[in-house]
Amino acid sequence: KQKLYRELRNKPSETKDGVPIDLLMNAGLAVDLPQLAQSGAAGIGLFRTELQFMVASTFPRAEAQERLYRDVLEAVGDKPVTFRTIDIGGDKVLPYFKGAGHEENPALGWRAVRLTLDRPGLLRTQIRALLKAAGGRELRVMLPMVTTLSEIRQAREIIDKEVRHLSRFAHHLPNRLKLGAMVEVPALLWQLEEVMNTVDFISVGSNDLFQFITATDRGNSQVADRYDPISVPFLRLLRQIADAGRDSGTPVTLCGEMAGRPISAMALLAIGFRAISMSPAAIGPVKAMMVELPLGKLTEIMDELLNGQSCERDVRALLKAFAEEHN
Ligand code: PEP
Numbered sequence: 001k002q003k004l005y006r007e008l009r010n011k012p013s014e015t016k017d018g019v020p021i022d023l024l025m026n027a028g029l030a031v032d033l034p035q036l037a038q039s040g041a042a043g044i045g046l047f048r049t050e051l052q053f054m055v056a057s058t059f060p061r062a063e064a065q066e067r068l069y070r071d072v073l074e075a076v077g078d079k080p081v082t083f084r085t086i087d088i089g090g091d092k093v094l095p096y097f098k099g100a101g102h103e104e105n106p107a108l109g110w111r112a113v114r115l116t117l118d119r120p121g122l123l124r125t126q127i128r129a130l131l132k133a134a135g136g137r138e139l140r141v142m143l144p145m146v147t148t149l150s151e152i153r154q155a156r157e158i159i160d161k162e163v164r165h166l167s168r169f170a171h172h173l174p175n176r177l178k179l180g181a182m183v184e185v186p187a188l189l190w191q192l193e194e195v196m197n198t199v200d201f202i203s204v205g206s207n208d209l210f211q212f213i214t215a216t217d218r219g220n221s222q223v224a225d226r227y228d229p230i231s232v233p234f235l236r237l238l239r240q241i242a243d244a245g246r247d248s249g250t251p252v253t254l255c256g257e258m259a260g261r262p263i264s265a266m267a268l269l270a271i272g273f274r275a276i277s278m279s280p281a282a283i284g285p286v287k288a289m290m291v292e293l294p295l296g297k298l299t300e301i302m303d304e305l306l307n308g309q310s311c312e313r314d315v316r317a318l319l320k321a322f323a324e325e326h327n
């Protein structure tokens, strides 16, 4: 199989019926970077910057952050990379940072963009490191756990201020800056249009979105495995996000774990996703599925299924049968 995946690397990234798809990879540390060439990923769809903070014993200094971001940008070359601002708090605790102290529900607590907007020094340092590292090229920054438009606006103000500051000191700035939001808090679903008018791109964090939609702790397998993301209700929801992106001309990706499972990836393509980001090891298996996939045919079947009256149809079984029928 490894041989097959290596051969697939040089094949065009498209479905059997010629629909181009971007298979991106998730990463977070310098050790992940060689995987870019090995996997044949089209870029890094999610760079989890908090990992540098999690493996350190104190807050990484601005210089260390900048150095890592430079290494990442050098490794990707002309390919895109999306840096997510630190997503700490919740289950991602830093031993050297007290955070909110004891929280009854850490997943719903003081984490991610909530924390960095309350401690803007953290965000400012990170943004400055990113801006400096990306001098002369495109910089893509993404905010985790966004719940309101005002959080996006506040983060943008911090970014704008840093840009002004650095340009006053004649720093080499990025030639283009794109700001994105993760869609992983359900509240965003009812303000998608406004969000899409405010940011340059969005990425669905299906791990957290599914956790919050189904009210099941993603780290507790007793409840987390109880419900299937490959189900009519959740796929209807994801299709709505993909549709909203197409209608507003906003690029949409999905970067949760489901993107890396061939059967789930099939479903995502069939409901309209054209870029998905996954662990590097998943790129080969997903591409092997994709090059054999008659997407138009599956899209028709899925549309009919999701538009129908029954929300209890076994979508997973249907996808498996379709996959077997088409290799
Ligand atoms: C997600 O929530 O789906 C996601 C990609 O982010 P993380 O797994 O880091 O929370």
Ligand code: MG
Residues within 6 Å of the ligand: 144, 184, 205, 207, 208
């Ligand atoms: Mg998340």
